[in-house]
Amino acid sequence: MSNYNPFMETRDAISLxxxxxxxxxxxxxxxxxxxxxxxxxxxxxxILYALLSKHRLTMAEISAHIHKDKSxxxxxxxxxxxxxxxxxxxxxEDTRYVYVTLTGKGKELEPVFExxxxxxxxxxYRDITEEEQAILLTILLKINHNF
Amino acid sequence: MSNYNPFMETRDAISLxxxxxxxxxxxxxxxxxxxxxxxxxxxxxxILYALLSKHRLTMAEISAHIHKDKSxxxxxxxxxxxxxxxxxxxxxEDTRYVYVTLTGKGKELEPVFExxxxxxxxxxYRDITEEEQAILLTILLKINHNF
DNA sequence: GTATGATAGTTTGATGTCAAACTAATTATG
DNA sequence: CATAATTAGTTTGACATCAAACTATCATAC
Numbered sequence: 094m095s096n097y098n099p100f101m102e103t104r105d106a107i108s109l110x111x112x113x114x115x116x117x118x119x120x121x122x123x124x125x126x127x128x129x130x131x132x133x134x135x136x137x138x139x140i141l142y143a144l145l146s147k148h149r150l151t152m153a154e155i156s157a158h159i160h161k162d163k164s165x166x167x168x169x170x171x172x173x174x175x176x177x178x179x180x181x182x183x184x185x186e187d188t189r190y191v192y193v194t195l196t197g198k199g200k201e202l203e204p205v206f207e208x209x210x211x212x213x214x215x216x217x218y219r220d221i222t223e224e225e226q227a228i229l230l231t232i233l234l235k236i237n238h239n240f
Numbered sequence: 241m242s243n244y245n246p247f248m249e250t251r252d253a254i255s256l257x258x259x260x261x262x263x264x265x266x267x268x269x270x271x272x273x274x275x276x277x278x279x280x281x282x283x284x285x286x287i288l289y290a291l292l293s294k295h296r297l298t299m300a301e302i303s304a305h306i307h308k309d310k311s312x313x314x315x316x317x318x319x320x321x322x323x324x325x326x327x328x329x330x331x332x333e334d335t336r337y338v339y340v341t342l343t344g345k346g347k348e349l350e351p352v353f354e355x356x357x358x359x360x361x362x363x364x365y366r367d368i369t370e371e372e373q374a375i376l377l378t379i380l381l382k383i384n385h386n387f
Numbered sequence: 388g389t390a391t392g393a394t395a396g397t398t399t400g401a402t403g404t405c406a407a408a409c410t411a412a413t414t415a416t417g
Numbered sequence: 418c419a420t421a422a423t424t425a426g427t428t429t430g431a432c433a434t435c436a437a438a439c440t441a442t443c444a445t446a447c
Contacts, residue, residue, distance in 0.1 A: 116387035
């Protein structure tokens, strides 16, 4: 292949990874909107989803969970506060810490998340055998470990 | 696994794809900076790389190549113009079209691109056998096709 | 041949994102 | 104990990105 392009060619694994990630994100946002959860990005979804199982997280913990800079988390959480989905409150003992928790309205989103993520997984793994899924995971873990 | 998180868990394929993409991007930007090409994002690199083999592209063609909105391409190309790496000129026949070409300074980047992309591929596929690479590609193509 | 529609790019406004500088509070060190 | 260093979050400035509105040009239709 003389015209091989390691950044962008459609056929190589690296650009496929970019494209798939893009499509997954778009799919999630669309499905959420379809179920009435509008105007939030996948990062907001990641935060809400984390809070469903963890109940209470500090800003730094959220940052670590979703792999976004702490200043980004400030902006994301503040938007969720504006949307009435989460609450922020400072720790009484050590006032540096800010705890984020779901509001009632935030908790109501649980079924939506369940439905969206199962729809996404179904689409993602359509026609991919269990064995292929396992192989894929193994290879991706190795590649992830390479960096 | 009771705490399975389809958006963010470290161990599932979907979040691995996000992480790997992130790491690949970071790696490319860092390697470029190491070789003196500073202040440009991967999207700028994609444009420059495309222009190395295509000589002349319209804004719309660039948009299609790098899968970014045309208004994004306007901003990206204008930055490359400011950096002195590309030139824009309107088609004489049909003045709606804008052709983008590399300047001399832009063309000088070719060896940097070659070096960076080969370094990236080497890192990406370290300890991944040829067979695994083929399997990975097959599965990713299927998943990409699922959306 | 003028009006309608399509096409190529740009502009504008909003948003997610990061890095660096900053504030406030706690901990460690001499 | 007082000063220095660390830690948690926020603010600020820059930038990539998109969608929608807009401009300018070309093509089509009647």
